[in-house]
Amino acid sequence: MDFRPLNDKERQKLTDALRGNAQSNLAILMNRRDTSFVGATEEVTDEEVISAIKSVPCHY
Amino acid sequence: MGLFDSDEGKRRLLTVEVPIIERYNQERDAEYRIQLQRQGAGLMLRYRLKPMHNIYEVETRLLSSYPTTPPETRALTPIKPCPHLLQGQLLCMWRQGSSWSTSRWDPARYTCVFAVQSAWRWLACYEVWHDTGEWPLPDAK
Numbered sequence: 001m002d003f004r005p006l007n008d009k010e011r012q013k014l015t016d017a018l019r020g021n022a023q024s025n026l027a028i029l030m031n032r033r034d035t036s037f038v039g040a041t042e043e044v045t046d047e048e049v050i051s052a053i054k055s056v057p058c059h060y
Numbered sequence: 061m062g063l064f065d066s067d068e069g070k071r072r073l074l075t076v077e078v079p080i081i082e083r084y085n086q087e088r089d090a091e092y093r094i095q096l097q098r099q100g101a102g103l104m105l106r107y108r109l110k111p112m113h114n115i116y117e118v119e120t121r122l123l124s125s126y127p128t129t130p131p132e133t134r135a136l137t138p139i140k141p142c143p144h145l146l147q148g149q150l151l152c153m154w155r156q157g158s159s160w161s162t163s164r165w166d167p168a169r170y171t172c173v174f175a176v177q178s179a180w181r182w183l184a185c186y187e188v189w190h191d192t193g194e195w196p197l198p199d200a201k
Contacts, residue, residue, distance in 0.1 A: 001137055004113040005191050014112065015188055015196045018181065022197050030180060032087040036110050037184065050083050053177040 016040070021053065028053040062101055062124045072127060073103070080173045081105070094176065102126065105172060111184040118183075120175050130154045130165030131175040135183070142186060143195045151182045 006014065017040035020026035029038040030051045044052040063069040085093040094107045101124030109116050117136040123129055135149045144152040153175070154165040188196045 001114065001139075003190060006112055006187060010112060011188055011191060014184055018184060018188070018196050021181070028181065028184075030177075033089045034092050034110055035088075035108070035180060037112055050080075050086075050173070053181055 013037075013039075063103060063122060063126055064098070064101055064124070069124075077103075077122075077172050080171050084173050084176070094173075100124070105176065107176060109176075109180050109183055111180055112187050114187065116183050118176075118179050120172060120179065122172060126172075127165075127167035127170075131172055133175055133179045133182075139186060140190065142189050144182065144185075151179060153178050153182060 014037060017026065017028050017037070020040050021028050026040040026042060027044045028040050029044075029048060030036065030053065031038050032051050035051075038051075041052075044054075063073060081094050081096065092108050092110070094105050097104045097106065099121065103122040103126075105120040105122070107118055107120075109118055115137070116139075118133060119136060120131045120133040122131050130153070133151045133153060135151065139145070139149065146152050185196050188194070
Protein backbone atom coordinates (compact mmCIF):
# COMPACT_ATOMS: atom_id res chain seq x y z
CA MET A 1 0.00 0.00 0.00
CA ASP A 2 1.24 3.50 -0.79
CA PHE A 3 0.80 5.01 2.63
CA ARG A 4 -0.40 8.59 2.60
CA PRO A 5 0.76 10.28 5.82
CA LEU A 6 -1.19 12.77 7.87
CA ASN A 7 -0.22 16.40 7.91
CA ASP A 8 0.58 17.96 11.28
CA LYS A 9 -2.87 19.46 11.77
CA GLU A 10 -4.66 16.21 10.89
CA ARG A 11 -2.38 14.18 13.14
CA GLN A 12 -2.94 16.51 16.09
CA LYS A 13 -6.71 16.47 15.64
CA LEU A 14 -6.79 12.68 15.41
CA THR A 15 -4.45 12.24 18.38
CA ASP A 16 -6.56 14.61 20.49
CA ALA A 17 -9.70 12.66 19.57
CA LEU A 18 -8.12 9.29 20.38
CA ARG A 19 -6.87 10.52 23.75
CA GLY A 20 -10.16 12.26 24.49
CA ASN A 21 -11.90 8.99 23.69
CA ALA A 22 -9.65 7.00 26.00
CA GLN A 23 -9.42 9.46 28.87
CA SER A 24 -12.27 11.97 28.76
CA ASN A 25 -15.31 10.02 27.59
CA LEU A 26 -15.46 11.64 24.15
CA ALA A 27 -17.00 9.64 21.31
CA ILE A 28 -15.24 9.56 17.95
CA LEU A 29 -17.52 10.08 14.98
CA MET A 30 -17.00 8.21 11.71
CA ASN A 31 -18.41 9.42 8.43
CA ARG A 32 -21.57 7.37 7.82
CA ARG A 33 -20.71 6.67 4.22
CA ASP A 34 -17.00 5.88 4.11
CA THR A 35 -15.96 5.54 7.80
CA SER A 36 -13.52 8.47 7.60
CA PHE A 37 -12.79 10.52 10.70
CA VAL A 38 -15.24 13.34 11.38
CA GLY A 39 -14.34 14.51 14.86
CA ALA A 40 -14.94 13.91 18.55
CA THR A 41 -17.98 14.83 20.58
CA GLU A 42 -19.38 14.63 24.10
CA GLU A 43 -22.94 14.03 22.97
CA VAL A 44 -24.10 11.42 20.47
CA THR A 45 -27.54 11.61 18.88
CA ASP A 46 -29.61 8.51 18.17
CA GLU A 47 -28.86 8.89 14.47
CA GLU A 48 -25.14 9.03 15.08
CA VAL A 49 -24.88 6.17 17.51
CA ILE A 50 -23.96 3.51 14.95
CA SER A 51 -21.10 5.67 13.66
CA ALA A 52 -19.91 6.79 17.07
CA ILE A 53 -17.01 5.01 18.68
CA LYS A 54 -17.81 5.22 22.34
CA SER A 55 -15.28 5.64 25.03
CA VAL A 56 -14.83 2.01 25.94
CA PRO A 57 -11.22 1.30 26.75
CA CYS A 58 -9.41 -1.48 24.95
CA HIS A 59 -6.12 -3.15 25.62
CA TYR A 60 -4.16 -1.19 23.00
CA MET B 61 -22.72 -22.42 22.94
CA GLY B 62 -22.12 -22.64 19.20
CA LEU B 63 -23.16 -19.76 16.99
CA PHE B 64 -25.02 -21.93 14.51
CA ASP B 65 -25.65 -25.12 16.42
CA SER B 66 -27.38 -23.91 19.55
CA ASP B 67 -30.59 -22.00 20.15
CA GLU B 68 -28.69 -19.48 22.23
CA GLY B 69 -26.15 -18.88 19.47
CA LYS B 70 -28.78 -18.52 16.77
CA ARG B 71 -30.76 -16.16 18.96
CA ARG B 72 -27.67 -14.03 19.54
CA LEU B 73 -27.06 -13.86 15.79
CA LEU B 74 -30.63 -13.07 14.84
CA THR B 75 -31.53 -10.64 17.59
CA VAL B 76 -28.22 -8.89 18.26
CA GLU B 77 -25.49 -9.28 15.68
CA VAL B 78 -27.35 -9.30 12.36
CA PRO B 79 -29.62 -6.33 13.19
CA ILE B 80 -26.70 -4.18 14.27
CA ILE B 81 -24.72 -5.10 11.15
CA GLU B 82 -27.74 -4.13 9.06
CA ARG B 83 -27.91 -0.82 10.86
CA TYR B 84 -24.16 -0.26 10.37
CA ASN B 85 -24.56 -0.94 6.66
CA GLN B 86 -27.66 1.18 6.22
CA GLU B 87 -26.17 4.47 5.04
CA ARG B 88 -22.75 3.13 4.17
CA ASP B 89 -21.35 3.29 0.65
CA ALA B 90 -21.39 -0.19 -0.87
CA GLU B 91 -17.63 -0.70 -0.70
CA TYR B 92 -17.61 0.09 3.03
CA ARG B 93 -20.39 -2.23 4.08
CA ILE B 94 -19.76 -5.30 6.17
CA GLN B 95 -19.98 -8.49 4.11
CA LEU B 96 -20.93 -11.66 5.96
CA GLN B 97 -19.74 -15.14 5.17
CA ARG B 98 -20.31 -18.30 7.13
CA GLN B 99 -17.08 -20.12 7.89
CA GLY B 100 -17.62 -23.58 9.30
CA ALA B 101 -19.18 -23.13 12.69
CA GLY B 102 -18.28 -19.45 12.79
CA LEU B 103 -18.92 -16.26 10.89
CA MET B 104 -16.55 -13.96 9.00
CA LEU B 105 -17.08 -10.21 8.58
CA ARG B 106 -15.16 -8.53 5.78
CA TYR B 107 -15.11 -4.76 5.45
CA ARG B 108 -13.09 -1.67 4.66
CA LEU B 109 -12.11 1.12 7.00
CA LYS B 110 -10.69 4.50 6.14
CA PRO B 111 -9.78 6.32 9.36
CA MET B 112 -8.00 9.08 7.46
CA HIS B 113 -6.50 8.91 3.96
CA ASN B 114 -5.63 5.23 3.72
CA ILE B 115 -8.06 2.40 3.09
CA TYR B 116 -7.64 -0.89 4.93
CA GLU B 117 -9.19 -4.23 4.12
CA VAL B 118 -10.09 -5.92 7.39
CA GLU B 119 -11.72 -9.14 8.52
CA THR B 120 -13.25 -10.04 11.86
CA ARG B 121 -13.82 -13.68 12.64
CA LEU B 122 -16.53 -14.77 15.07
CA LEU B 123 -15.52 -18.22 16.27
CA SER B 124 -18.12 -20.85 17.07
CA SER B 125 -17.53 -20.03 20.74
CA TYR B 126 -18.40 -16.34 20.16
CA PRO B 127 -19.51 -14.25 22.04
CA THR B 128 -17.89 -16.02 25.00
CA THR B 129 -14.56 -15.70 23.22
CA PRO B 130 -13.72 -12.33 21.68
CA PRO B 131 -13.76 -11.81 17.94
CA GLU B 132 -10.44 -11.99 16.12
CA THR B 133 -9.65 -9.10 13.81
CA ARG B 134 -6.85 -8.96 11.29
CA ALA B 135 -5.75 -6.46 8.68
CA LEU B 136 -5.61 -7.93 5.19
CA THR B 137 -3.89 -4.82 3.83
CA PRO B 138 -0.15 -5.11 4.53
CA ILE B 139 0.90 -2.91 7.42
CA LYS B 140 4.23 -2.38 9.14
CA PRO B 141 5.18 -4.28 12.30
CA CYS B 142 4.09 -2.02 15.15
CA PRO B 143 2.90 -2.14 18.77
CA HIS B 144 -0.21 -4.22 19.42
CA LEU B 145 0.16 -6.16 16.18
CA LEU B 146 0.41 -9.94 16.46
CA GLN B 147 1.50 -12.61 14.03
CA GLY B 148 -0.61 -12.81 10.89
CA GLN B 149 -1.51 -9.12 11.14
CA LEU B 150 -3.86 -9.89 13.99
CA LEU B 151 -4.81 -6.74 15.88
CA CYS B 152 -4.27 -7.10 19.62
CA MET B 153 -7.42 -5.60 21.07
CA TRP B 154 -8.46 -7.62 24.14
CA ARG B 155 -6.61 -9.64 26.73
CA GLN B 156 -8.97 -12.02 28.46
CA GLY B 157 -6.39 -12.82 31.13
CA SER B 158 -5.95 -9.19 32.10
CA SER B 159 -6.71 -8.16 35.65
CA TRP B 160 -8.23 -4.96 34.24
CA SER B 161 -11.82 -5.43 33.17
CA THR B 162 -11.37 -2.67 30.61
CA SER B 163 -8.88 -4.86 28.75
CA ARG B 164 -11.26 -7.80 28.51
CA TRP B 165 -13.95 -8.57 25.97
CA ASP B 166 -17.37 -8.45 27.66
CA PRO B 167 -19.98 -10.46 25.70
CA ALA B 168 -22.79 -8.86 27.66
CA ARG B 169 -21.81 -5.34 26.54
CA TYR B 170 -20.15 -5.69 23.14
CA THR B 171 -21.25 -6.78 19.68
CA CYS B 172 -19.37 -7.54 16.51
CA VAL B 173 -19.88 -3.93 15.37
CA PHE B 174 -18.04 -2.81 18.47
CA ALA B 175 -15.16 -4.97 17.24
CA VAL B 176 -15.33 -3.16 13.89
CA GLN B 177 -15.26 0.19 15.66
CA SER B 178 -12.35 -0.96 17.80
CA ALA B 179 -10.49 -1.93 14.63
CA TRP B 180 -11.10 1.58 13.31
CA ARG B 181 -9.61 3.04 16.47
CA TRP B 182 -6.65 0.66 16.27
CA LEU B 183 -5.98 1.69 12.66
CA ALA B 184 -6.26 5.38 13.59
CA CYS B 185 -3.58 4.78 16.23
CA TYR B 186 -1.49 3.01 13.58
CA GLU B 187 -1.69 6.03 11.28
CA VAL B 188 -0.32 8.26 14.04
CA TRP B 189 2.35 5.69 14.96
CA HIS B 190 3.39 5.34 11.31
CA ASP B 191 4.33 9.02 11.20
CA THR B 192 5.68 9.57 14.69
CA GLY B 193 6.86 6.18 16.00
CA GLU B 194 4.68 6.79 19.05
CA TRP B 195 1.47 4.90 19.81
CA PRO B 196 -0.96 7.66 20.77
CA LEU B 197 -2.75 5.79 23.57
CA PRO B 198 -1.20 4.61 26.81
CA ASP B 199 -1.04 0.84 27.15
CA ALA B 200 -3.77 -0.75 29.19
CA LYS B 201 -2.80 -3.28 31.85
